[in-house]
Amino acid sequence: MKPLSEATFKQLRDFIHEKSGIFIADSKKYLIESRLAKRIEEKKLGSYEDYLYYLLYGNSSDELIKLFDAVTTNETFFFRESQQLDVFVNHLVPSLLSSKASKELSLWSAACSTGEEPYTLSMLLMEKGHSIKNKILASDISEGALESAKRGIYNSYSIRNVPSQYLKKYFKLNGQSYELSPIIKNTVKFMNINLVDEKKMKLVSGMDIIFCRNVLIYFDDKAKKKAVSLLYDSLKPGGYLIIGMSESLHNITRALKPLVINKVVVYQRA
Numbered sequence: 001m002k003p004l005s006e007a008t009f010k011q012l013r014d015f016i017h018e019k020s021g022i023f024i025a026d027s028k029k030y031l032i033e034s035r036l037a038k039r040i041e042e043k044k045l046g047s048y049e050d051y052l053y054y055l056l057y058g059n060s061s062d063e064l065i066k067l068f069d070a071v072t073t074n075e076t077f078f079f080r081e082s083q084q085l086d087v088f089v090n091h092l093v094p095s096l097l098s099s100k101a102s103k104e105l106s107l108w109s110a111a112c113s114t115g116e117e118p119y120t121l122s123m124l125l126m127e128k129g130h131s132i133k134n135k136i137l138a139s140d141i142s143e144g145a146l147e148s149a150k151r152g153i154y155n156s157y158s159i160r161n162v163p164s165q166y167l168k169k170y171f172k173l174n175g176q177s178y179e180l181s182p183i184i185k186n187t188v189k190f191m192n193i194n195l196v197d198e199k200k201m202k203l204v205s206g207m208d209i210i211f212c213r214n215v216l217i218y219f220d221d222k223a224k225k226k227a228v229s230l231l232y233d234s235l236k237p238g239g240y241l242i243i244g245m246s247e248s249l250h251n252i253t254r255a256l257k258p259l260v261i262n263k264v265v266v267y268q269r270a
């Protein structure tokens with residue numbers, strides 16, 4: 001197949017950006033070239049130009065799902081960024097519960113990939129003796145990642161940070177795979193939600209804590225601002241947004257106030 005030309009790359013990049021917020025820098029052209037080559041082969045299209053044409057003018061809503069699977073990076077693992085998890089379970093949860101008449105919190109893992117993040121939150125709450133009546137909402141744009149999340153079967157890479165008492169209690173080793181216990185699986189409900197799709201985002205409201213970690217790094221500032229403003233709307237007053245440890249909302253929002261707890265930054269809606 002003919003290599004991806006500069007002009008077609010730019011058009012594909014703009015299309016992906018418009019639909020998902022993901023911005024692909026010039027230096028990552030090779031990534032798009034290789035990831036989309038598989039789609040073009042599967043669709044039996046002859047070139048990147050044909051594929052672009054199909055996305056723009058074909059009846060391509062199914063292809064959009066495949067495109068999102070192809071362009072997203074789904075890297076994640078259980079107990080990722082444990083300092084934040086500690087602040088979540090030992091500070092935010094007790095503080096929110098003490099100020100509430102009800103003992104139930106609404107939690108959302110807003111780019112959950114293959115499920116390790118929301119399942120980690122669920123295990124932490126269980127260990128602290130919290131009942132999880134309101135299921136934890138977990139969402140992602142990648143249908144492939146969500147399907148895998150619902151299966152709840154993991155490899156040794158995903159579970160490498162799981163403390164041994166959790167591993168014993170909540171996983172069953174089956175050959176080379178670790179199967180998550182239904183006790184945890186049943187506490188999470190999955191949805192396909194695109195962080196820059198206003199209609200979908202407006203379906204979620206009244207959240208106490210939102211985790212949106214390690215996804216905004218793939219967006220440009222315009223898309224970050226849009227997603228963060230929609231996340232803000234989904235929070236209750238006093239609710240918290242947690243982004244990745246290496247991310248910042250500097251110049252992205254003034255509405256969410258940064259708070260530092262045990263060296264961890266969390267953002268609170270006033």
Ligand SMILES: C[S@@+](CC[C@H](N)C(=O)[O-])C[C@H]1O[C@@H](n2cnc3c(N)ncnc32)[C@H](O)[C@@H]1O
Nearest residue numbers: 020072074076111113141142194195213214215
């Ligand atoms: C690197 S993973 C992070 C997973 C998890 N939050 C963590 O920190 O381990 C990024 C996830 O963001 C998802 N994503 C990318 N763009 C998105 C969008 N516009 N809406 C929702 N999810 C998106 C990807 O599909 C991917 O699963």
